[in-house]
């Protein structure tokens with residue numbers, strides 16, 4: 001049995017941020033994540049490092065947190081952030097009154113906002129709809145959530161923190177009505193282990209209430225599903241928002257060679273049974289097309305949903321719920337942290353760790369706003385510009401991932417999961433969505449003795465099911481044609497019809 005001071009449940013941005021903060025304050029800890037890092041809302045988000053503009057009119061407190069954290073993350077997480085800048089564009093018919101309130105609120109909250117003419121906006125983003133009436137420039141950025149989580153985990157590992165991915169918390173151990181540990185299950189071998197700790201932090205996002213109930217408490221949450229669509233091209237170098245109250249399909253964020261467009265907001269009750277409705281893709285595509293007309297003719301490669309873990313509120317409109325966060329002390333050895341944004345993950349981690357430090361009777365201050373994330377240099381081979389320099393033995397043609405890259409990840413983290421290689425190299429994230437490179441990567445894993453042939457069939461089957469779920473709502477045009485080819489490969493050549 002393992003013993004530590006703090007157990008963190010959840011390897012999203014919040015959990016990884018807490019692990020790093022505890023590490024920098026010298027507190028022994030274990031982080032438990034049932035999938036890979038960023039498997040929940042963190043990896044299913046736009047990757048927008050908010051300037052605060054999106055919330056400034058309706059939720060100035062959340063907007064103020066966003067601009068502060070935006071400034072900090074640009075400094076400490078340079079290799080995760082692309083300082084794109086952002087535009088809020090006003091199209092014909094969009095309210096001028098809202099525009100005036102937006103500018104006034106930006107001034108009050110301290111968000112730099114510069115009004116620019118349509119000509120200047122079109123110089124910056126030539127793909128914008130030329131009918132736009134004006135644009136407001138703000139310091140929005142694009143941020144890589146996978147890299148952010150992994151880098152936060154590096155600090156934790158460097159100081160001896162335990163990080164267990166692909167381990168699920170299946171129960172909370174209680175003694176005399178106090179939570180004293182967790183039972184975890186290895187998701188590959190099914191082996192069950194116990195870890196004991198002085199305190200437990202529930203940072204499991206949309207699963208927060210499920211986990212809290214294992215410990216005999218509950219957390220008041222509203223779950224809101226949002227769907228996103230990925231375009232095959234980088235249609236804009238700046239984040240583009242529509243200058244109107246937040247609604248469906250009003251954001252598009254550049255990310256590497258593609259763009260992420262979204263989103264929707266639909267109440268859900270179970271974070272494990274969510275799908276993208278093709279109607280959501282239609283709404284997002286038509287709304288984004290009104291800002292960037294080329295979006296209507298660009299190949300869409302995938303759609304995926306995420307669930308926002310929001311604070312419970314007395315409203316049916318999930319967009320009206322505050323993006324602020326809350327820490328709940330269940331007074332039984334467990335704390336829960338919920339709400340917030342990817343943008344504010346560091347602040348959330350700081351406040352959560354402050355509470356733990358106080359509980360332990362210590363006074364160690366937080367330094368995460370000043371100390372840059374460790375390990376950023378090692379990850380600098382990941383951007384496309386670097387990958388273009390090394391084109392030997394390509395495994396994934398869409399994203400230029402080499403055999404060496406795949407072998408390095410398999411060696412470094414000893415994984416049996418194809419998704420882990422994807423998140424660390426972008427393997428399979430291009431137009432064919434892993435149609436060609438997945439079986440090659442599995443072949444390498446077998447050659448390296450990580451998987452038996454029957455295990456690799458299981459992994460492939462699970463991967464294909466997840467993959468099809470993601471591309472199905474976006475299947476038309478070239479994407480549909482390519483999918484037919486991929487279908488022939490797997491169902492025809494590889495005879496997988498019985499399995500999938």
Ligand SMILES: Cc1cc2nc3c(=O)[nH]c(=O)nc-3n(C[C@H](O)[C@H](O)[C@H](O)COP(=O)(O)OP(=O)(O)OC[C@H]3O[C@@H](n4cnc5c(N)ncnc54)[C@H](O)[C@@H]3O)c2cc1C
Pocket residue numbers: 009010011012013014015032033034035036037038039040041042043044045046047048049050167168169170203204205206207211224225226227228262263305306307308309339340341342343344
């Ligand atoms: C569609 C969409 C778009 C968004 N866009 C943005 C954006 O652009 N910018 C922004 O700042 N914010 C955005 N957000 C909000 C942001 O994604 C979330 O607020 C944030 O990522 C939440 O992080 P988290 O770590 O608290 O939760 P999560 O990322 O959901 O992490 C919780 C983790 O807990 C794990 N877990 C659950 N149960 C268990 C268990 N029993 N055992 C072990 N592990 C468990 C899950 O697998 C998961 O990885 C968006 C959200 C959505 C849904």
